[in-house]
Amino acid sequence: MTESELRVCKLLAFLLEYPDASWRDDLAELGGIVKAMTDDTQRDRLQEFLSYVQDKSSIELQEIYTRAFDLDPETSLHLSYHLMGNSEDRGKALAGLLWIYHRAGYDAAVGELPDYLPMILEFLTLSQELEGAEILWSCLGTVAVLAERLQKNNHPYAGLLALAADILHSPRRRFSEKLSKEG
Secondary structure: OOHHHHHHHHHHHHHOOOOOHHHHHHHHHHHHHHHOOOOHHHHHHHHHHHHHHHOOOHHHHHHHHHHHHHOOHHHOOEOHHHHHOOOHHHHHHHHHHHHHHHHHOOOOOOOOOOOEHHHHHHHHHHOOOOOOOHHHHHHHOOHHHHHHHHHHOOOOOHHHHHHHHHHHHHHHHHHHHHHHHHO
16 A cells, blocks of 8 residues: 555544544544645545534434444444354454454454454554455455445445545455465
């Protein structure tokens, strides 16, 4: 990933977290970072979201987030769910993600499943060595589908997911090409 894409992934990792009080406090600082971005599409999508949340109360933001990502399994940010539901294979995938994190020296957040999109985005900003990370890329392949589902409902988080899908497309393609050559 480019330096710009890594920066956007870090922003997305934060913006896709549950909007608690500390999340709200950090938004003002992000406005300046977003305005300084050179990629028009990235800047516009992030700015649109920041403008939207600026006018909402913390309670409204928490309700919007919870309805979309916690109460609707079709748009859950726990990505392996979209691949495997609650099957036994999902448990193996979660363990595989934890192993990838461990090998890279990344400390996964306590109390959160390792397939949580914000966690994966943060991990990607810290570790570019992803050998044996097929399950990670399989999980990330669901982000575009999530974006489409949110876009159908004109959901305010749709632009963030679409931006994540755009950024994740190019490294996934390079990763897939590398696997094809090795296999």
